[in-house]
Every structure is written in C-alpha cells, then in structure tokens.
Amino acid sequence: MIVVHTRVRCHAQHRDAFIAILKHLQDATRREDGCLEYSYVADLDDECLFLGVEEWRDEAALRAHLGAPHMNDPDSRFDAYSRDAETVRVFTAQPFDL
Structure with a gap:
C-alpha cells in the first residue's frame, strides 16, 4: 500500500473557496480505481491548515x-x-493489527 500525506495552508479570506476545491478533489478521487482512502482534515489549532491523507492500492x-x-x-x-x-x-506501508 502507498500512503501519501499532504499539508496545505490557505489564506483565511479564501478558506471557503479552498474547501470547495478540496471537496471536489476528494469526491472525484474517491471514485478512482485503487483509491483506498482520500480525505482532507482541518488542523485543530490552525483553521487554514489542512492535512490530506491518501491510501492507494499500489x-x-x-x-x-x-x-x-x-x-x-x-x-x-x-x-x-x-x-x-x-x-x-x-x-x-504494510497494515498490521494491534
């Protein structure tokens, strides 16, 4: 499995437009063959910082x-x-059970 982490920060005044683009990318990517996970999450301390978490079959x-x-x-x-x-x-990455 391939795991990708991205960090991207937007300008506060463009946050809504930025989120709309991230949502579009997230929705389109989740339909791709081989996509196991594709999500953006907002940082708890910085509302303009987003972490992308991707998991790919290969x-x-x-x-x-x-x-x-x-x-x-x-x-x-x-x-x-x-x-x-x-x-x-x-x-x-190789998943394992705890």
Whole structure:
C-alpha cells in the first residue's frame, strides 16, 4: 500500500473557496480505481491548515491518480488560494493489527 500525506495552508479570506476545491478533489478521487482512502482534515489549532491523507492500492494506482483529469483541471488548482507551498510525503506501508 502507498500512503501519501499532504499539508496545505490557505489564506483565511479564501478558506471557503479552498474547501470547495478540496471537496471536489476528494469526491472525484474517491471514485478512482485503487483509491483506498482520500480525505482532507482541518488542523485543530490552525483553521487554514489542512492535512490530506491518501491510501492507494499500489504505485500504479497513485500514478494513474496524478494523471487523472480532475487532478489536472485548472478549476481544481488551489494555488491561488494557498498561503504556503504544498508539502507532500509518500510512504510505502504494510497494515498490521494491534
């Protein structure tokens, strides 16, 4: 399994538009083959900071996602609303029971 963590922060005055774009990306991505989890969550201390949590069946599914139309649609870009550069960390993971 591939796990991706993203951190992105928006300008406060653009928070609603920013969330609308994140919601669009989340909804479209969850329908992709190989997507196990795709969620954005707001930070409890900074209402403009969002963490994206993704889980993909394999690297091929993640690469297909990066080329998906909704990922490359100009209406899906949130750069104009971002306060900082997005950070992305990609991991390979093996689930286990505690």
